[in-house]
Amino acid sequence: MEVLFYVIPIVMIAGVSVMAAKTIGRSRQISGAWDHGLTAEARCLRSYTTTSGGGGDTSVSTSLHHVYEFTTREGRAVRFDEVNGPSTVIEGDYVTVYYLPDRPERATAHPPARGKLAAGTGCMLVFFGVFIAFCVGFMVVAHMIFSATDDFMP
Template identity: 70%
Template sequence: MEALFYVVPTLMIAMAVFALVRILRRSREVRSAWNGGLTAEARCLRSYTTTSGGGQTSVSTTLHHVYEFTTREGRSVRFEESSGPATIVEGDIVTVHYTPEHPERATAHAPARGKLAAEAGCVVAFFGVFIAGCVTFMVVAHLMFSAADEILP
């Protein structure tokens, strides 16, 4: 029973760290694409939504777009991006930013470095508080179990 107070928060911390790493990695990829200096005209091949939640939780909808463009070297690249503008529909032409090393990590988001930095900072702050709360819970649980062991032989 006592292990439950350590295992569950540890798993929650692991999931938080995994999510944090994925979000920060994508943020770095988008910043690199903006700084890469290469742009191309891409066609939106498909747009669709996904939903999550429901039941007793609120429903969240995410808009996804699938784009295809040709690099300067003539390579055809197709990529998918979430949270794009709702005004882009199938067949629209958009400007994408990419790096020559990894054109598959392109982005159709317009450069907004301040917004990207603010989003990354908020994500780090949120997950930092979440992880600190999990660690605090484990420390308090440990202290309570240690005190109970001293009182009860």
């Protein structure tokens, strides 16, 4: 029974660590596209929203997606979906996209905003760090409680 007080937090820490790695990876991709990438004119083919959360007593989160298509300098047509784009971009609009030549499918239509990217990534990493610290603290307290009860058992 007490093993659950260690296994569940460790699984949660592993999941949060994967999410932190993905956050850092996407931030590096966007920053690399802005700093060392190429630009192209892309057309917004579609915009749509997705919702998550159950409603009722739980909060509902809505994300705006855009589907863009552009042609690389080599003539390859690339289509990609990006989350949290500007709500002012609608179907048929043209925007500038930034992409790395070796991975054009990971392009971004977000205009360069290094401070905003750093702040957003930093906030996510702080949140993940606090979550991991809570899990570790939980395991320490659980260990102390189980150790104390073992001392009183005959």
